[in-house]
Amino acid sequence: MSSDALTSHLTESRRFEPSAEFRERARVSSREQYEALYRESLDDPSAFWARETRDLVWRTEATAVMTGKPPRADWFHGASLNVSESCVDRHLTSGARHRAAIIWEGEPEAGGRPVETRTLTYGELHREVVALAGALRALGVEKGDRVILYMGMVPEAAIAMLACARVGAVHGVVFGGFAVEALRDRINDCGAKVVITQDGAFRRGNVVPMKATVDRALEEAKSVEKVIVFPRLGPAHAPISLHPGRDLLWSDALALDPKAGAAPEIVDASHPLFILYTSGSTGKPKGVLHTAAGFLAGAHVSTRYVFDLRDGDLFWCTADVGWVTGHSYVVYGPLSNGATVMMYEGAPNAPDPGRFWRIIERHGVSVLYTAPTAIRAFMRWGEQHPRACDLSSLRLLGSVGEPINPEAWVWYHTVIGGGRCPIVDTWWQTETGSIMMVTLPGATFAKPGSTGLPFFGVVPEVWRADGTPAAPNEGGKLVLTRPYPSMLRTIWGDDARYQQAYFSEFSDTYFTGDGARRDEDGYFWVLGRIDDVLNIAGHRVGTAEIESAVVGHPAVAECAAVGRPDELKGQALVVFVTLKLGQEAGPAMREAILEQVSRDIGKFARPDEVRFADALPKTRSGKIMRRFLKDIAAGRAATGDASTLEDLSVLAKLQAAEE
Ligand code: PRX
Numbered sequence: 001m002s003s004d005a006l007t008s009h010l011t012e013s014r015r016f017e018p019s020a021e022f023r024e025r026a027r028v029s030s031r032e033q034y035e036a037l038y039r040e041s042l043d044d045p046s047a048f049w050a051r052e053t054r055d056l057v058w059r060t061e062a063t064a065v066m067t068g069k070p071p072r073a074d075w076f077h078g079a080s081l082n083v084s085e086s087c088v089d090r091h092l093t094s095g096a097r098h099r100a101a102i103i104w105e106g107e108p109e110a111g112g113r114p115v116e117t118r119t120l121t122y123g124e125l126h127r128e129v130v131a132l133a134g135a136l137r138a139l140g141v142e143k144g145d146r147v148i149l150y151m152g153m154v155p156e157a158a159i160a161m162l163a164c165a166r167v168g169a170v171h172g173v174v175f176g177g178f179a180v181e182a183l184r185d186r187i188n189d190c191g192a193k194v195v196i197t198q199d200g201a202f203r204r205g206n207v208v209p210m211k212a213t214v215d216r217a218l219e220e221a222k223s224v225e226k227v228i229v230f231p232r233l234g235p236a237h238a239p240i241s242l243h244p245g246r247d248l249l250w251s252d253a254l255a256l257d258p259k260a261g262a263a264p265e266i267v268d269a270s271h272p273l274f275i276l277y278t279s280g281s282t283g284k285p286k287g288v289l290h291t292a293a294g295f296l297a298g299a300h301v302s303t304r305y306v307f308d309l310r311d312g313d314l315f316w317c318t319a320d321v322g323w324v325t326g327h328s329y330v331v332y333g334p335l336s337n338g339a340t341v342m343m344y345e346g347a348p349n350a351p352d353p354g355r356f357w358r359i360i361e362r363h364g365v366s367v368l369y370t371a372p373t374a375i376r377a378f379m380r381w382g383e384q385h386p387r388a389c390d391l392s393s394l395r396l397l398g399s400v401g402e403p404i405n406p407e408a409w410v411w412y413h414t415v416i417g418g419g420r421c422p423i424v425d426t427w428w429q430t431e432t433g434s435i436m437m438v439t440l441p442g443a444t445f446a447k448p449g450s451t452g453l454p455f456f457g458v459v460p461e462v463w464r465a466d467g468t469p470a471a472p473n474e475g476g477k478l479v480l481t482r483p484y485p486s487m488l489r490t491i492w493g494d495d496a497r498y499q500q501a502y503f504s505e506f507s508d509t510y511f512t513g514d515g516a517r518r519d520e521d522g523y524f525w526v527l528g529r530i531d532d533v534l535n536i537a538g539h540r541v542g543t544a545e546i547e548s549a550v551v552g553h554p555a556v557a558e559c560a561a562v563g564r565p566d567e568l569k570g571q572a573l574v575v576f577v578t579l580k581l582g583q584e585a586g587p588a589m590r591e592a593i594l595e596q597v598s599r600d601i602g603k604f605a606r607p608d609e610v611r612f613a614d615a616l617p618k619t620r621s622g623k624i625m626r627r628f629l630k631d632i633a634a635g636r637a638a639t640g641d642a643s644t645l646e647d648l649s650v651l652a653k654l655q656a657a658e659e
Pocket residue numbers: 278324325399400401402403404425426427428429430431451512513514526528529621
């Protein structure tokens with residue numbers, strides 16, 4: 001083992017087989033069938049991708065499916081298409097015109113019922129997309145122009161994305177919770193010509209003012225010529241102030257030239273589809289660039305296999321459209337498959353922690369795809385909430401965004417899935433565009449905490465620092481050795497950073513930034529970001545394992561493990577812990593947590609310090625921001641870009657506790 005190898009200490013040996021009933025109807029129903037398709041995807045990628053994407057709308061066929069090598073790999077060379085045709089137009093003639101594309105619920109509820117719900121059929125979605133595309137054209141948006149979308153979870157967000165795609169414009173969705181500076185920087189980085197927004201959104205019982213934020217951002221963003229405003233809040237709220245000559249209401253925009261959007265702009269396969277900003281662990285956000293055909297192919301094929309879609313499904317990916325998960329699995333993947341998507345505007349605990357379960361019961365959601373941070377919150381709020389609803393429509397569950405600790409996995413399986421729904425733990429990144437690792441639900445058993453096996457066409461490997469492959473169960477750096485259709489093509493405006501960030505650790509091979517191990521069955525276990533790796537008494541341990549052990553204690557809701565410089569040991573281990581409601585922090589709890597880690601991982605990993613906190617600093621997509629905790633643990637003021645932090649007061653409280 002090389003000196004900087006990551007060691008893995010957590011063992012989880014439970015296996016969960018899909019039920020015979022699930023397996024029987026599944027698209028891939030055995031390990032052998034998975035292996036055969038996987039083999040084909042590597043041995044003959046052209047045949048595989050041509051067949052699996054045949055149902056998409058291609059205006060001209062590719063002359064070569066895969067060309068070049070990373071970092072310059074190219075896909076579907078010679079093909080031309082318009083992504084919106086695959087997501088919308090093609091369903092008009094396939095018998096799905098009157099099928100619901102999007103079922104939406106607004107956040108406000110009265111008497112346990114939503115105040116507003118809407119259903120958009122594929123036919124209606126088409127009309128709206130065409131009309132907005134016409135508006136964009138009438139406003140002078142041309143192929144390749146950038147359009148920033150600053151919106152909440154309303155169907156118009158999906159319509160806006162598809163309308164941009166229809167005219168060949170490049171959309172950049174900025175999460176609606178970002179503040180003025182973050183929005184301004186992103187607009188300036190891509191030089192957007194148009195911004196599409198809404199007056200405000202309902203979130204956790206409050207109104208988030210969005211148009212006002214856009215107005216302030218535009219004071220220092222001069223590329224923007226027009227702003228289209230969707231009126232979400234309704235007449236009971238403040239009238240929308242419009243800048244003359246710059247701003248238009250949604251309805252006025254749509255009336256500009258309703259037919260002008262009918263003919264889609266046909267683009268080359270590698271024409272940019274969108275930019276999505278993602279925070280690196282430090283420094284300014286990276287504008288990850290995805291391209292039309294490659295991204296669509298990845299989202300399309302993965303949605304079909306991973307979620308095992310079938311007629312009659314109601315698919316609910318709870319991610320916001322501001323994140324990549326919202327791009328791939330709220331909009332492009334499900335719609336290109338003609339699925340019906342559930343979309344919900346608000347927070348999971350608005351007005352109370354039963355909201356998600358009422359939505360599932362009310363609409364009959366069959367596939368639920370959410371994040372471990374949400375699952376741990378549900379555990380913390382108590383199982384009486386899901387137990388009060390009929391969740392029998394669910395048949396498949398998914399998880400994404402961070403390692404799911406086995407404790408949460410089993411809770412999700414038992415309490416939400418009633419023991420009958422397989423769980424797909426999907427590993428991927430903003431950069432990969434679509435799911436890279438997963439245990440396909442009907443194919444074989446899942447192991448709680450493992451992201452399972454590679455998806456078709458993906459070759460993940462665990463490498464030592466010198467680029468040699470790690471042995472089974474030896475931790476190392478997770479790389480993807482093959483090009484993949486939905487991989488990012490560059491960082492917008494900064495190609496050098498693209499090469500540096502992903503292809504400099506190992507030349508010509510994509511480095512994910514994650515640590516991982518592969519077990520004796522070929523299953524992958526993600527150990528956390530390499531930047532966050534802990535070095536405890538000479539053992540390099542991933543944060544995920546320590547955190548999983550701590551969260552295994554029944555009183556613990558969440559945990560973040562970080563290192564603090566220590567003269568004696570090099571690094572001391574500090575764990576920040578939030579407890580479940582009604583649990584008491586104190587010496588006995590501290591001791592119990594230390595014991596838990598010693599038992600699950602080993603005495604060497606016994607934390608040096610346990611700090612109890614009401615909340616942990618998280619990004620708006622729910623990821624714990626460990627760099628701030630590292631500063632706090634080391635007794636330093638937390639520094640660095642805090643613009644992606646969900647709740648600044650959490651940081652202030654942690655710092656105050658320190659002083
Ligand atoms: O560290 C991995 C973690 O999230 C990172 C990607 O984050 P982002 O670009 O925001 O995309 C999130 C949605 C795809 C990865 O490098 N991650 C994501 N999914 C998992 C995960 N870690 C463990 N298990 C997962 N299922």
